[in-house]
Amino acid sequence: MICGQTEKALPFNCAGKLRGLFTTISERIYGKNSSYLVGISAVGTALVPDQVRHIFIDLRRHSICRPGVELSSSARHLAQRPPRPCHSALSLKTLAASAGFLFLLLFGIAGAEEFNIFLKTTPKIELLRPFADPATLSLLVTRADGRPVTQGVVAIVLDAPKPGTLLSTDFPLVEGSRLLEMVLPLRRGRAEWKYLFPIRGNYRLSVNFVDADGQGTSKDFPIPVLEERQKWLWLGLFCAGLFLIGFSAGRIFTTPARGGMITALLALSLAVVANVGGHDPPPTQAVSNPQSALEIDGAVVGKLTRLRWRPSDAAVVNRQLSLAITHLEKRKIMFAVDRVPVASEFGLKFHYPDGAEYRVNAVAESPGQAPVRAEQLVAVTGIEPAMMAQIPALLFFLSVILLGLGAGRFSFRYHHRAPR
Numbered sequence: 001m002i003c004g005q006t007e008k009a010l011p012f013n014c015a016g017k018l019r020g021l022f023t024t025i026s027e028r029i030y031g032k033n034s035s036y037l038v039g040i041s042a043v044g045t046a047l048v049p050d051q052v053r054h055i056f057i058d059l060r061r062h063s064i065c066r067p068g069v070e071l072s073s074s075a076r077h078l079a080q081r082p083p084r085p086c087h088s089a090l091s092l093k094t095l096a097a098s099a100g101f102l103f104l105l106l107f108g109i110a111g112a113e114e115f116n117i118f119l120k121t122t123p124k125i126e127l128l129r130p131f132a133d134p135a136t137l138s139l140l141v142t143r144a145d146g147r148p149v150t151q152g153v154v155a156i157v158l159d160a161p162k163p164g165t166l167l168s169t170d171f172p173l174v175e176g177s178r179l180l181e182m183v184l185p186l187r188r189g190r191a192e193w194k195y196l197f198p199i200r201g202n203y204r205l206s207v208n209f210v211d212a213d214g215q216g217t218s219k220d221f222p223i224p225v226l227e228e229r230q231k232w233l234w235l236g237l238f239c240a241g242l243f244l245i246g247f248s249a250g251r252i253f254t255t256p257a258r259g260g261m262i263t264a265l266l267a268l269s270l271a272v273v274a275n276v277g278g279h280d281p282p283p284t285q286a287v288s289n290p291q292s293a294l295e296i297d298g299a300v301v302g303k304l305t306r307l308r309w310r311p312s313d314a315a316v317v318n319r320q321l322s323l324a325i326t327h328l329e330k331r332k333i334m335f336a337v338d339r340v341p342v343a344s345e346f347g348l349k350f351h352y353p354d355g356a357e358y359r360v361n362a363v364a365e366s367p368g369q370a371p372v373r374a375e376q377l378v379a380v381t382g383i384e385p386a387m388m389a390q391i392p393a394l395l396f397f398l399s400v401i402l403l404g405l406g407a408g409r410f411s412f413r414y415h416h417r418a419p420r
Contacts (some may be wrong), residue, residue, distance in 0.1 A: 114144040117207055117219045123396040129224045131170070134196040134333045136388045141189050141209050148189025152211040155183050156191075160351075161201020161225075166392050169199035169237075172385040179203075181304065182348035185341050194336040196327075198353040200227040242397055243404040250408020293372070295360055299380040304349040308361050311345065312372065321346050322363045329356045339365070355382020 121128065122136040139156075141149045147226070160178040161169075169175060179198075184191040197203065203223040210216035291314055299305040309321060323346070324336040335350060352358060362374040 045233070052067065063247065108386075115149065115209060115211075115215075115217045116142045117209060118142070119205065119207075119221045121223070125223060126226075128223070129228050130197050130198060130200045130225055131330070131332070132196075132228070134194040134336065135204075136192065136194050138190060138192045139207060141186060141191075149186055149209075149211060150189070151181055152186045152209055152216070154186065154191050154211075156193075157181055157206040157208075158195070159204045159206070161203060164201075164392075166396060168385075168390070168393060169214060171198055171301075172390075173383060174199055174351065174353050175201070177302060177351060178304055178349075179351040180335070181347065183314070184337070187341065192338070196332055196334045198227045200225050239397075239400050242400045243407075246401040246404020246406075247408040247411070248404075250405040250410075251412045252408075254331040293364075293374045294360060294376045296376055297380055299352050299358075299378050301352060301355050301380060301383050304348065304351050305378075306349050307360065308347040309342075309345060309364075309374070311364060312343075317343070317348065318367055319343075320365045322365070324361045326348060326359045326361070327356060328359055334358070352378070352380040355380050 072401050102210070118140040120138045120140070122138075128135055130293060139154055141152065141154065143149060157178065160174050160177050163175040180195065182193075184193065201224075205221040206218070207221070208216065208218040220350075263400055293308065293310050295308045297306045309323065311319065319342050320339040321342045322336075322338050322340070325334045326332070327334050334352075340346065358378045358380065360376045362377060364374075366370040
């Protein structure tokens with residue numbers, strides 16, 4: 001009840017008195033510039049019903065937020081300080097940033113295509129044996145949906161097994177070294193070559209694929225190669241023979257004088273050292289053909305040797321190259337590639353495992369032309385393995401002999417005990 005009337009039937013003169021009252025209060029609190037708006041707002045709250053008034057208050061609260069600072073008393077209109085958006089501008093910026101982040105994330109993931117690399121060996125990995133027959137290694141590169149990659153290259157690196165702790169392999173200088181480095185193009189998503197694993201152990205094949213657009217992936221494959229069972233059998237027979245030799249020497253030279261025992265031990269030790277120690281290979285030189293398209297650096301055991309094939313006619317295109325490295329003494333193919341597409345030249349780095357003689361053959365085939373052949377003989381320079389590589393095996397064989405000597409002495413004394 002204001003001026004004796006209710007809000008629903010408020011006379012005009014009471015509304016004017018209320019407008020003047022609210023104007024005076026707003027001038028004292030906010031200044032003259034804000035009195036007009038405050039007065040209208042106050043009168044509006046009295047003239048508008050409660051339901052409509054709450055709607056306008058909510059809309060005004062969420063749309064525009066007036067700065068809560070006191071205006072100066074100078075003649076400055078309220079329009080000089082425009083209303084400041086409270087929620088809408090910040091929400092738009094946040095929404096735009098979130099949308100941009102999701103756009104980059106989704107399109108970045110879609111643009112980075114995934115590839116899969118598979119390795120297949122013939123024979124199977126569990127059947128691979130050192131210096132037996134060359135194995136065929138095949139790489140297959142597919143997209144995420146399983147389709148083979150049409151264009152691209154694979155960089156291949158093969159590392160030899162690490163040195164053993166007790167018994168070395170047939171080629172100690174090969175242990176822990178790099179055996180092969182090359183780059184092969186893909187044909188229907190595949191790359192294939194032949195390789196003869198020289199020693200036993202766990203090899204590591206590293207493959208790095210790059211497609212025509214510069215995208216790619218890499219993967220490492222462990223290749224375990226087990227030793228031939230026959231070699232373990234021969235090793236067991238050899239150790240048994242050393243034990244028997246020590247046993248016989250222990251029974252024969254077991255006398256009250258200790259000189260015979262020491263002499264026998266020294267003689268057997270010298271025999272084992274002579275058998276375990278290697279020998280220097282005869283000096284040889286590489287044989288090359290001046291007109292050949294093959295260029296091979298000096299080959300030394302324990303290091304990679306660079307091999308490069310270059311065409312005699314650079315104008316020929318769509319050329320396919322077949323290359324093979326053969327061990328002449330063993331008559332085994334150590335490495336081979338068949339019909340590799342070559343644009344200009346082909347190169348690789350190969351590790352010759354021993355100081356023997358090898359033959360390198362290359363055949364280049366072009367449509368409508370006769371095959372171009374090139375051949376070169378390579379005599380590899382052998383190096384004597386370090387003594388540290390022979391010491392573990394030497395100590396092992398000596399321990400077998402000592403065990404036989406001890407068993408022989410014990411047997412002799414047991415059967416020749418003095419009667420009590």
